[in-house]
Amino acid sequence: MxxxxxxxxxxxxxxxxxxxxxxxxxxxxxHLTVPHPVDANxxxxxxxxxxxxxxxxxxxxxxxxxxxxxxxxEKNFLGSAFFFSAVDFTRNIVAPVIPxxxxxxxxxxxxxRYCIVAAIEDDPLVxxxxxxxxxxxxxxxxxxxxxxxxxxxxxxxxxxxLIDGLDECANEDHQSxxxxxxxxxxLDGSLPFRLFIASRPEWAIRNAxxxxxxxxxxxxxxxxxxxxxxxxxxxRRFLWRRLRGIGSRSDDPRARSPFWPTPQDVEVLVRAxxxxxxxxxxxxxFVVERHSSPVNRLNTILNWTSGNHQRSxxxxxxxxxxxxxxxxxxxxxxxxxxxxxxLLLNAxxxxxxxxxxxxxxxxxHLLCSERDAHLWLLSDxxxxxxxxxxxxxxxxxxxxxxxxxxxxxxxxxxSDESRSKELFFPKSEVLKFVARRCLCHINSAYLEDIHWVDxxxxxxxxxxxxxxxxxHSLRILPxxxxxxxxxxxxxxxxxxxxxxxxxxxxxxEKASKWLKVMESTYSASRHPQAEWADLVILFARQLEHEDHxxxxxxxxxxxxxxxxxxxxxxxxxxxxxxxxPENVPSSIYFPDxxxxxxxxxxxxxxxxxxxxxx
Numbered sequence: 001m002x003x004x005x006x007x008x009x010x011x012x013x014x015x016x017x018x019x020x021x022x023x024x025x026x027x028x029x030x031h032l033t034v035p036h037p038v039d040a041n042x043x044x045x046x047x048x049x050x051x052x053x054x055x056x057x058x059x060x061x062x063x064x065x066x067x068x069x070x071x072x073x074e075k076n077f078l079g080s081a082f083f084f085s086a087v088d089f090t091r092n093i094v095a096p097v098i099p100x101x102x103x104x105x106x107x108x109x110x111x112x113r114y115c116i117v118a119a120i121e122d123d124p125l126v127x128x129x130x131x132x133x134x135x136x137x138x139x140x141x142x143x144x145x146x147x148x149x150x151x152x153x154x155x156x157x158x159x160x161x162l163i164d165g166l167d168e169c170a171n172e173d174h175q176s177x178x179x180x181x182x183x184x185x186x187l188d189g190s191l192p193f194r195l196f197i198a199s200r201p202e203w204a205i206r207n208a209x210x211x212x213x214x215x216x217x218x219x220x221x222x223x224x225x226x227x228x229x230x231x232x233x234x235x236r237r238f239l240w241r242r243l244r245g246i247g248s249r250s251d252d253p254r255a256r257s258p259f260w261p262t263p264q265d266v267e268v269l270v271r272a273x274x275x276x277x278x279x280x281x282x283x284x285x286f287v288v289e290r291h292s293s294p295v296n297r298l299n300t301i302l303n304w305t306s307g308n309h310q311r312s313x314x315x316x317x318x319x320x321x322x323x324x325x326x327x328x329x330x331x332x333x334x335x336x337x338x339x340x341x342x343l344l345l346n347a348x349x350x351x352x353x354x355x356x357x358x359x360x361x362x363x364x365h366l367l368c369s370e371r372d373a374h375l376w377l378l379s380d381x382x383x384x385x386x387x388x389x390x391x392x393x394x395x396x397x398x399x400x401x402x403x404x405x406x407x408x409x410x411x412x413x414x415s416d417e418s419r420s421k422e423l424f425f426p427k428s429e430v431l432k433f434v435a436r437r438c439l440c441h442i443n444s445a446y447l448e449d450i451h452w453v454d455x456x457x458x459x460x461x462x463x464x465x466x467x468x469x470x471x472h473s474l475r476i477l478p479x480x481x482x483x484x485x486x487x488x489x490x491x492x493x494x495x496x497x498x499x500x501x502x503x504x505x506x507x508x509e510k511a512s513k514w515l516k517v518m519e520s521t522y523s524a525s526r527h528p529q530a531e532w533a534d535l536v537i538l539f540a541r542q543l544e545h546e547d548h549x550x551x552x553x554x555x556x557x558x559x560x561x562x563x564x565x566x567x568x569x570x571x572x573x574x575x576x577x578x579x580x581p582e583n584v585p586s587s588i589y590f591p592d593x594x595x596x597x598x599x600x601x602x603x604x605x606x607x608x609x610x611x612x613x614x
Contacts, residue, residue: 054201054209054224061198063277065164068196072160079158079193080104084165086324094174098131098181101161102138108157111150115142131178135185143191155192166199167383175204176214183214200383235280236270242284243298252293261298268302274408282318319420322384322413326423329380337376342425343433344368344377346414350430352403354476359390360401365469366437374403384410428488435480438473439496443505445470450510452517474514478531485538497539501550508536508557515561533561 054061062083072078080101085091106113119137120126126137147154169175179197186193199205201224208215209222243266247255254260273279287297330341347367351358364373378385383406390400405411417424445466453467485492500507515529540554 054199054205054222061200062164063281065162065196065198068160069162072158072162077158077160079108079161081162082164084163084168086165086168086170092168092170094131094169094171094178095127097163097178098134098138099127102134102142105139105143105157109146109150112142112146112157115145115149118142131181132184135181140185140191159193160196161186161193162196162198164198166197166205167202172202172204175202176207179204179208180214183219187219202380202382206382231273231275231277232270235273235275235277236266238277239266239269239280239283243287243294246284246288246294250294252295254295255293260295265298265302272408274406276406276409278318278321279409318409319413322410323420323423325381325384326420330423332380333377339368341377342423343430345381346425346427346430347434348374348377348403349411349414350427350434351476352405354479358402360387360403362468362472363403365465366441366472367434371465374401428484431480431483432488432491435477435484436493436496438477438480439500439507441469441473442477442507442510443500445510447506447510447513450474450514450517471514471518474511475518475528478511478528478535482531482535482538485535498550501553508553512557512560529561533558536561 065081065083069078069081081104082097082100083091090096102116106116116138119142123129123137126134129137143154146152166175166178169178182195182197185191186195197205207213209220210216240261243261247257247260250256269280269283283298283301286301287294289297333339333341344367348363351363351366360374361371364371367373374387378387386404386406387401388404390398390402392400413419414424415427449466449470451467453464453471481492481497499505511532515532518528536554536558540551540558543551543554
């Protein structure tokens with residue numbers, strides 16, 4: 001019998017995570033998935049990757065994997081399980097994976113253990129070889145030897161092998177190497193294992209599952225939690241059961257009441273979870289803290305805002321997860337592109353917030369002047385942000401997309417400096433960046449460039465691209481500038497706006513023509529004409545004390561737009577507006593705007609409160 005020292009060297013690779021994922025006995029998906037591999041009548045004759053599971057951060061992949069592992073163990077079907085962990089340096093690399101699987105398999109049967117340890121004695125350097133070679137030396141050959149010596153059917157041994165958190169392996173190339181080794185070592189041979197791999201949908205797993213990838217061609221059955229599975233009912237059931245259980249064990253009589261929690265409380269949490277279990281699990285971990293009443297702690301979450309200055313942040317674990325994902329994506333993007341990742345990410349988000357009907361390709365051209373710019377920006381954020389097909393039949397064949405955040409809590413994280421810390425980017429700076437991009441696009445265009453474009457149906461040729469970008473800029477610019485004036489008037493680009501209006505740029509003339517072209521496109525309640533009218537009214541009022549020569553022009557256009565007249569017949573020569581020094585302080589033109597901004601109402605539009613709406 002080979003010595004125990006060899007087994008110890010193998011065992012040294014085997015680590016079990018101390019942080020146990022809470023099994024989701026409330027989750028319906030687990031009950032749908034687990035019976036298939038543990039059905040004794042369906043034991044395979046060859047290996048099969050039963051379910052590579054991908055989903056957003058916090059969708060419940062690890063918890064589901066643990067539930068599957070526990071179910072398989074109860075039925076004596078679990079061969080091995082390996083859980084990657086980004087924060088554990090012994091489990092964020094691929095080196096321990098195959099030795100761990102071999103060690104756990106060696107515990108099944110003394111004879112199999114003998115065959116595996118003998119393989120190590122024959123090749124002491126096996127752990128330094130490729131993953132494919134390790135599978136062959138430590139698993140495949142020993143299993144065949146075991147079968148030959150014992151006369152057993154390999155299908156009678158525990159066959160389920162689970163690998164969780166592949167994306168938490170620090171090196172993407174190593175992730176790909178492991179997937180390829182699994183295909184070559186487990187799936188192309190005579191081994192009868194069922195493999196379950198869970199990962200966020202990052203590059204390695206996406207590439208493997210795509211056409212021509214190592215796990216394509218029906219090798220794997222892919223479960224997409226966030227796209228294919230509506231967890232709302234399971235989250236509601238999970239919260240009810242766990243909160244009632246916590247209440248029944250509490251010393252607080254309010255928690256033991258049959259009326260706690262209220263249905264309204266649970267629904268608030270369900271909506272906030274946005275279909276992701278991570279939020280619900282975080283809530284339960286916070287409420288279950290024994291040093292205070294669960295009623296008080298649940299109320300903390302229900303009422304929690306950064307302004308309350310709570311001593312404990314109930315979302316700290318969630319924030320850590322978001323911060324790690326975002327930091328990694330930021331580093332990778334800026335190393336490759338040299339652009340400000342956080343600025344661009346928040347610029348896309350700003351446009352999403354202002355226009356639910358946005359088209360990603362239009363945002364790409366507006367912000368980056370490239371049709372597929374979002375692919376690079378979101379490459380490492382697929383667990384938090386996804387793209388959906390643009391929901392308009394006219395867009396058929398155009399492959400137009402819309403952005404969608406998996407988590408509402410991720411938006412909250414980005415918006416709250418106390419949570420996102422160094423990853424926080426002021427929305428006012430984002431607003432200014434997008435506004436200046438719009439000014440640049442409009443200034444560079446000619447009047448004849450303005451014509452009606454069906455954004456959903458227009459073909460992607462250079463002419464339409466320029467028109468689409470110009471139309472988008474004219475639509476959102478007035479709202480951006482109004483918010484800029486209301487929230488940071490001291491930094492408003494007076495010289496830039498006067499240059500936009502005057503000289504050869506003819507900004508208001510372009511806006512007037514565009515409003516006429518788009519007159520039938522917008523409903524009265526959302527027509528951008530009102531915002532353009534509000535903008536020129538406010539600007540003219542603030543120039544009155546200077547008796548600036550542009551005031552008559554602003555007044556003519558504001559009256560025209562307030563009266564609902566979009567006919568382009570002003571014939572006003574706006575080329576003679578005086579030059580304004582580039583560095584002119586905006587306080588010269590807006591001495592009292594801070595006091596007036598929150599009270600002003602222009603053309604029926606109330607300006608936003610300084611600290612709330614921006």
